[in-house]
Amino acid sequence: MKNWISFPKVEGTASRQAHVRLPAGTYEREMGREGFFGPATQMHHAHPPTGWTSFDGPLRPRAFDLNHVDQMPGCPLEAPALMGNGATQVRLWRFKGRMDHLVRNADGDDLLFFHQGGGHLFCDYGHLEVREGDYVVLPRNTCWRLETDEAVMVLMVEATNDAYKLPHKGLVGTHAIFDPAVLDVPALDDAFQEQKHERETLVRVKKRGQLCAMTYPFNPLDAVGWHGDLAPVRLNWRDIRPLMSHRYHLPPSAHSTWIAGRFIICTFVPRPIESDPEALKLPYYHSNEDFDEVLFYHRGQFFSRDNIHPGMVTYHPSGFPHGPHPKAYEVAQKFERKETDEVAVMIDTRDPLDVYPAMEGVEWGGYADSWKAK
Incomplete structure (x- = not known):
């Protein structure tokens, strides 16, 4: 058990709870450790943390269309x-x-x-x-x-x-998310x-x-x-029954399905979107400083992404802030969608990933630009 340096503090204009009642005109970014299981701070920014005008180098977000791996x-x-x-x-x-x-x-x-x-x-x-x-x-x-x-x-x-294990389900009990009997x-x-x-x-x-x-x-x-x-x-x-809260957007770790020693696999399945008017209604901007994130899109409309279809995979190395695309963020703020229909597999790895040559011919080169405001 790590003895993290813990000193919860509040500085400047900030919300009292994460992902709830954001100060007007701000964009929340979570800086977290240990893949949402460790200490974290919610930063409130005047501009979207993904509002870059250019992005180059090995940290850039990448997307690939696996439908073309023939x-x-x-x-x-x-x-x-x-x-x-x-x-x-x-x-x-x-x-x-x-x-x-x-x-x-x-x-x-x-x-x-x-x-x-x-x-x-x-x-x-x-x-x-x-x-x-x-x-x-x-x-x-x-x-x-x-x-x-x-x-x-x-x-x-x-x-x-290594071996796969089931996640520890804590307060919600062993039958939550899916009953091992299934x-x-x-x-x-x-x-x-x-x-x-x-x-x-x-x-x-x-x-x-x-x-x-x-x-x-x-x-x-x-x-x-x-x-x-x-x-x-x-x-x-279809046998996964996700944890939900109408008043609070749960982190990806709440959707853990399989656990290995150096990575976890989560499954995002259809669910109602948070209905409380003060709650954030889509994945928040975050900097996961310890884990690389891979998302494989299986079916449905992906409520935090634009121009993504089933069979694609996105890769977000640790070390840069990422989150919803501008159009998706705008739709969520208006609460125009009441539920998600997406199914996606997320792989979060504690160690950096290498992208292999098989991906070279199927990359969407403009993915890093997809966060630019239109």
């Missing part, structure tokens, strides 16, 4: 890496058909988010039907393959040398029994970023039973 490898271990660091690797896998081999990731747990399409996932533990909007957590070294009749687009997030696990059902065979089977394994292969004279997915509390789990975003 690689379709037959093996998820060869899916193009988009960005990463020592704690995580983010990949995009497009696939259609029936995998002709099995795979295992020995580098860490894998999280699959099915942005488009679905199918049948077979693994050591059994058979799991998957569909659009599903998260599937695969514990490290789980052997698996996918069959699908339609094209799938899967965001893959590896917890390198987590599904694979079944040793008829579909699993039918896929068993005695033919030669290839298993590809990733270890320390390198691929190796093992060949068996039979299908290793041959379990006759299992018991325990370690298994893949499936969660669909």
Whole structure:
């Protein structure tokens, strides 16, 4: 537990509570530590903190359209890496058909988010039907393959040398956000029994970023039973029931879905917008000084962004203030929208991310200019 230097003070003209009753004509910016879990200060500015006229260099906000990443490898271990660091690797896998081999990731747990399409996932533990909007957590070294009749687009997030856990839900209790009872696990059902065979089977394994292969004279997915509390789990975003407050805009940390040692994954799902006339009604300007922020947009209209559509991803390195676009801010101030319909996956990383070459051809070069007042 860090013993932060704590001395709550008020200087000048300021609101008494964060995100509520902002002084007239001001723009609030939160400067925070530890990804919204540490100490923070709300600054009140006379101008929007994103009101730059130019922005260049490695800290600039970036946006990419993953719909134009057209690689379709037959093996998820060869899916193009988009960005990463020592704690995580983010990949995009497009696939259609029936995998002709099995795979295992020995580098860490894998999280699959099915942005488009679905199918049948077979693994050591059994058979799991998957569909659009599903998260599937695969514990490290789980052997698996996918069959699908339609094209799938899967965001893959590896917890390198780590494991995924559920967030601590504190005062709201273990059943809040989603009840763990909705987590599904694979079944040793008829579909699993039918896929068993005695033919030669290839298993590809990733270890320390390198691929190796093992060949068996039979299908290793041959379990006759299992018991325990370690298994893949499936969660669909539709089973997430977000925390809400009509009088206070909750921080992204309130929407945490999965936790690893050096990053967290949050899910933004449709919800009513704050109705109290004194409450801020969209994400506040903030400087998250310790975490890089990645947002993958799954569906809906993104109420804090303009010109963003499903399948895009934005990247905001730590070290600069960011927040809603001017048009979105204006709409929110007028309370013209009463609820959101967006679904998005957020990855907040404690360590800086590297953007890999696969992203070069799909970048929206003018994204940093999108905060300029029109």
